[in-house]
Amino acid sequence: MVNDKADVDDISEKVINTGCCHDCGGRCVLKAHVKNGRITRIESDTDSEPQLRACLRGRAYRQRVYSDERLKYPLRRVGERGEGKFEKISWEEALNHVASNILEIKEKYGNSAILFVPGGGNQGMLHGVTPVGLMLNQIGGYTRMWGAPSYEGALFASMATYGTMMTGNARDDLLNSNLIIMWGWNPANTVWDPGTSLWLARAREKGTKIIAVDPIFTDSAAVLADDWIPIRPGTDTAMLIAMANVIITEKLQDQQFIDKYTVGFDLYKDYVLGREDGQPKTPRWAEEITTVPEKIIIKLAREYATSKPAALIAGWGPARTTFGEQYSRAANVLCAITGNIGINGGYASGFMRAYYSRESRSSVGKKKEGPIGRGNEKIKRKKPRPQDNLVDFNAPPRKDALYKLRGGTNPASTRVHFNDYYNLILQGTKGGYPADIKMAYICGTNRLNQYSNVNKGIKALKSLEFIVTHEQFMNPTAKFADIILPANTFMERNDIAVPWLGSPYYIYLNKAIDSLYESKSDLEICRELSKKLGIKSSLLDLPEDQILRIFTSPRKDIKSYDKMKKNGYCKVEVEEPFVAFKKQIKDPENFPFPTISGKIEIYCEHIAEKNNPLMPAIPKYLSHGEHYDSLLAEKYPLQLITPHNKRRTHSSLHNVPWLEEIEPHAAWINPIDASIRSIRSGDLVDIFNDRGRVRIPAKVTERISPGVLCVYQGEWYNPDENGIDLGGCANVLTQDSYSPGGAFPLNSSLVEAELYQKKQPEGKL
Amino acid sequence: MTQIGFYFDQTRCTGCFTCSVACKDWHDIPAGPINWIRINSIERGNFPKLFLAYLTITCNHCADPPCIKACPKSAINKREKDGIVIVDREKCVGKDECGFKCLKVCPWDSPQFSNEFNSKMEKCDLCVDRLEKGQQTICVEACPMYALDVGPMEKLQEKYGNIVETEGFLNNDKINPSIIFKPKKT
Numbered sequence: 001m002v003n004d005k006a007d008v009d010d011i012s013e014k015v016i017n018t019g020c021c022h023d024c025g026g027r028c029v030l031k032a033h034v035k036n037g038r039i040t041r042i043e044s045d046t047d048s049e050p051q052l053r054a055c056l057r058g059r060a061y062r063q064r065v066y067s068d069e070r071l072k073y074p075l076r077r078v079g080e081r082g083e084g085k086f087e088k089i090s091w092e093e094a095l096n097h098v099a100s101n102i103l104e105i106k107e108k109y110g111n112s113a114i115l116f117v118p119g120g121g122n123q124g125m126l127h128g129v130t131p132v133g134l135m136l137n138q139i140g141g142y143t144r145m146w147g148a149p150s151y152e153g154a155l156f157a158s159m160a161t162y163g164t165m166m167t168g169n170a171r172d173d174l175l176n177s178n179l180i181i182m183w184g185w186n187p188a189n190t191v192w193d194p195g196t197s198l199w200l201a202r203a204r205e206k207g208t209k210i211i212a213v214d215p216i217f218t219d220s221a222a223v224l225a226d227d228w229i230p231i232r233p234g235t236d237t238a239m240l241i242a243m244a245n246v247i248i249t250e251k252l253q254d255q256q257f258i259d260k261y262t263v264g265f266d267l268y269k270d271y272v273l274g275r276e277d278g279q280p281k282t283p284r285w286a287e288e289i290t291t292v293p294e295k296i297i298i299k300l301a302r303e304y305a306t307s308k309p310a311a312l313i314a315g316w317g318p319a320r321t322t323f324g325e326q327y328s329r330a331a332n333v334l335c336a337i338t339g340n341i342g343i344n345g346g347y348a349s350g351f352m353r354a355y356y357s358r359e360s361r362s363s364v365g366k367k368k369e370g371p372i373g374r375g376n377e378k379i380k381r382k383k384p385r386p387q388d389n390l391v392d393f394n395a396p397p398r399k400d401a402l403y404k405l406r407g408g409t410n411p412a413s414t415r416v417h418f419n420d421y422y423n424l425i426l427q428g429t430k431g432g433y434p435a436d437i438k439m440a441y442i443c444g445t446n447r448l449n450q451y452s453n454v455n456k457g458i459k460a461l462k463s464l465e466f467i468v469t470h471e472q473f474m475n476p477t478a479k480f481a482d483i484i485l486p487a488n489t490f491m492e493r494n495d496i497a498v499p500w501l502g503s504p505y506y507i508y509l510n511k512a513i514d515s516l517y518e519s520k521s522d523l524e525i526c527r528e529l530s531k532k533l534g535i536k537s538s539l540l541d542l543p544e545d546q547i548l549r550i551f552t553s554p555r556k557d558i559k560s561y562d563k564m565k566k567n568g569y570c571k572v573e574v575e576e577p578f579v580a581f582k583k584q585i586k587d588p589e590n591f592p593f594p595t596i597s598g599k600i601e602i603y604c605e606h607i608a609e610k611n612n613p614l615m616p617a618i619p620k621y622l623s624h625g626e627h628y629d630s631l632l633a634e635k636y637p638l639q640l641i642t643p644h645n646k647r648r649t650h651s652s653l654h655n656v657p658w659l660e661e662i663e664p665h666a667a668w669i670n671p672i673d674a675s676i677r678s679i680r681s682g683d684l685v686d687i688f689n690d691r692g693r694v695r696i697p698a699k700v701t702e703r704i705s706p707g708v709l710c711v712y713q714g715e716w717y718n719p720d721e722n723g724i725d726l727g728g729c730a731n732v733l734t735q736d737s738y739s740p741g742g743a744f745p746l747n748s749s750l751v752e753a754e755l756y757q758k759k760q761p762e763g764k765l
Numbered sequence: 766m767t768q769i770g771f772y773f774d775q776t777r778c779t780g781c782f783t784c785s786v787a788c789k790d791w792h793d794i795p796a797g798p799i800n801w802i803r804i805n806s807i808e809r810g811n812f813p814k815l816f817l818a819y820l821t822i823t824c825n826h827c828a829d830p831p832c833i834k835a836c837p838k839s840a841i842n843k844r845e846k847d848g849i850v851i852v853d854r855e856k857c858v859g860k861d862e863c864g865f866k867c868l869k870v871c872p873w874d875s876p877q878f879s880n881e882f883n884s885k886m887e888k889c890d891l892c893v894d895r896l897e898k899g900q901q902t903i904c905v906e907a908c909p910m911y912a913l914d915v916g917p918m919e920k921l922q923e924k925y926g927n928i929v930e931t932e933g934f935l936n937n938d939k940i941n942p943s944i945i946f947k948p949k950k951t
Contacts, residue, residue: 040793041790041791041793042790043791043903043906044787044906044907046906053783053907053908053909054783054907055781055783055909056781056782056783056785056786056787059783059786059787059790059907060786060790062790063796188779188780188781189779189781194909195909197779197909197910198777198909198910198911201776201777201910205776217812217813217815217817219779219780219781219817220779222815222816222817222818223776223777223778223779223780223817223818223819224779228813228815230812230813646780646781646782647782657795657796658786658789658790658796659786660796661796661797662782662785662786662804670812671812702808702810702811702812702815703808703812703815703817704812705812705813706812
């Protein structure tokens with residue numbers, strides 16, 4: 001929609017209200033200046049507070065839209081998979097080819113042979129994966145997977161402890177905290193809702209103490225925090241448990257809160273004090289494991305327990321580890337035993353969603369309603385609806401799933417974990433997997449790059465009969481496709497994006513320009529492909545705006561669709577900042593927690609039923625075969641972590657010059673580790689383990705803990721003839737396994753680093 | 766005479782580069798050596814006792830700009846009404862012919878040049894196009910941390926005080942840069 005208030009010199013120039021919606025912690029306002037059908041400049045929110053100001057990524061979007069590297073027309077592979085050799089074909093040819101392959105595979109092997117590989121590259125509700133899923137369901141479904149790399153550990157822990165994802169507080173409530181602990185949380189780079197860093201700064205200016213726990217001296221630790229506590233990766237659970245030890249030993253817990261609102265404290269206490277296994281989880285014990293000095297653990301525990309209200313914000317990064325769900329569970333429990341839940345200035349950790357109109361209708365705050373899980377046999381439907389996937393329709397729940405609870409994002413009937421899908425493809429039913437996969441339909445994701453173990457992924461993708469992808473750029477995954485369908489960007493279509501986690505607003509993305517080259521929207525692609533698949537009528541046939549009206553109609557917080565479209569956003573007015581579990585704490589009789597017991601579950605009976613020692617019913621610290629103290633650490637002594645950086649959103653925006661120039665890709669290594677390997681900043685280093693080898697420049701910096709090596713995730717895989725990745729894709733080195741609770745072990749890899757080539761002197765005449 | 770200048774809150778700057786990208790987009794400057802607004806990082810100490818601060822650097826539109834005196838062609842001028850220092854690129858003879866005379870006298874390396882032979886000087890013009898329409902500069906409007914402000918110096922001083930030095934920035938009271946700070950303390 002045209003911004004009529006826009007102050008522009010040239011009447012041929014219009015300002016279109018749109019927004020940014022890749023898979024980051026944002027969703028921000030963009031105002032595109034358009035002249036003669038071309039975007040000339042981008043501004044952001046200048047309207048009422050709180051403004052949804054875009055970060056550098058949204059500001060740089062013009063260079064992404066007009067990049068020379070955009071895919072311009074449909075492509076058919078002519079070289080080997082991965083080689084990147086393609087020929088231009090027409091849309092008609094491309095769609096016919098895709099349709100005939102889908103129908104042939106469906107006919108020959110059944111729908112379960114079709115693997116849908118969706119991703120979050122587009123966060124609008126209409127484009128990206130939405131139309132593809134609808135279309136594939138209309139032809140009988142597909143094999144789908146469960147688990148999200150970002151948060152699966154935090155989600156599991158949130159469900160197990162609280163029975164819901166709605167566990168966060170609004171950001172402006174941070175002003176009420178006496179102490180904020182940013183644990184493995186770097187909102188200065190990852191945003192975590194627009195305005196989060198700003199609220200943290202304001203809280204600090206008001207006198208709130210902020211402490212960061214992180215293996216890296218992040219921008220958040222450096223700028224937003226008063227103190228930084230470096231910690232060995234993957235050992236956060238041990239420190240949190242030791243903090244509980246201090247709190248219990250010194251009787252600093254909120255016993256009244258514990259008695260009234262929680263179950264299982266005594267069992268946890270037995271574990272923490274060592275009555276269960278003979279090992280008291282003292283700060284001394286934790287110092288050995290975490291490298292955090294005993295006295296710092298004691299000090300932080302005391303400070304947290306006595307500074308009420310205090311907010312422990314447990315980021316998702318430390319949960320992206322083997323047994324990552326134990327970290328999130330331990331953090332949730334610490335919030336509970338100090339009584340920091342359901343009060344202004346406190347925080348429950350958990351999944352940390354603080355506003356979501358769709359979910360708020362269901363799971364939280366309903367009176368006397370038992371939990372019912374998605375996939376629970378009790379809610380079997382007799383007849384499938386058009387949106388149901390017939391391949392796993394009415395399948396019994398996955399044994400390890402928390403299927404008796406509802407409100408999570410994973411259907412419990414889905415069999416295969418997302419980080420296990422290369423094994424699914426390579427082993428099929430012979431290996432005990434539920435399907436024999438013959439083709440992959442990829443949309444909205446640079447999946448090969450962004451999931452663990454790239455080299456195994458290459459083998460898996462090479463084994464398939466057919467691969468199709470919607471893409472904007474020739475990324476490492478697209479190189480493996482047989483057909484690439486060029487998708488347009490969000491500047492070239494209408495869509496609506498819901499906020500990420502904690503803010504009450506919507507973004508309406510008005511189409512700013514026509515589709516460039518021959519690209520089409522995901523909706524248009526699926527609309528045309530549906531016809532070729534023999535689908536007679538479909539929701540997808542409706543105009544964009546009509547579908548968006550249908551999608552948003554249940555959301556009662558959008559007072560006027562038309563106003564939202566005109567403004568490019570809908571900022572929802574809320575009476576007071578959302579505080580998770582306020583009702584449950586004020587009126588527990590009428591508002592039980594949406595767990596099975598109706599209380600905060602320090603001990604979770606639903607987990608205990610699984611009888612899996614690697615998934616204990618109370619949070620526990622567990623080591624594993626690729627931990628710092630494992631045998632493998634003798635061969636690969638450095639712990640690899642793969643966080644987000646400030647200039648990309650995962651692997652999107654990789655190739656934007658304005659962003660690329662601000663932070664060259666490099667492996668961060670501490671001077672202690674660098675010097676024993678004769679590595680200096682700028683030297684090319686090899687980072688390797690049994691899964692692969694990456695060759696990138698080193699950045700020797702005091703900002704990273706000794707023993708830790710950091711390769712920021714999202715840089716594109718670019719192998720040389722020997723399979724050595726010169727791009728620096730972190731997932732060449734990560735393990736394609738998963739935790740019993742579903743956590744992706746993206747920060748649990750051991751590696752070694754060695755000098756490959758000294759930095760070349762600057763060119764001299 | 767009114768002097769327009771900057772306020773920079775160093776305690777808030779997370780080094781996110783949003784101001785810099787917004788500036789390049791608004792003024793249509795390609796990736797490369799020309800940066801009307803730069804972000805320096807100041808890092809000190811050894812693990813785990815570290816200090817890190819960021820500093821944005823533009824043209825400081827000095828009260829007595831040395832670049833004006835150094836320019837052999839009088840291509841640099843200070844606007845009477847608001848003290849904004851403007852370069853007339855028509856008059857600039859180019860870096861190689863001139864020998865970077867303006868750059869050499871600027872304590873903050875504010876004059877910017879492309880890699881092309883004899884490229885002409887350019888620098889922060891305080892978004893005069895925007896200010897004249899009553900808008901804020903693009904960097905101020907873009908900053909997610911509200912760490913930047915632009916306005917008449919007396920008004921900024923009234924609002925924020927008059928601290929003229931910060932981490933990574935030494936004042937020069939002979940030329941009097943038009944910038945004040947909220948410094949980050951060690």
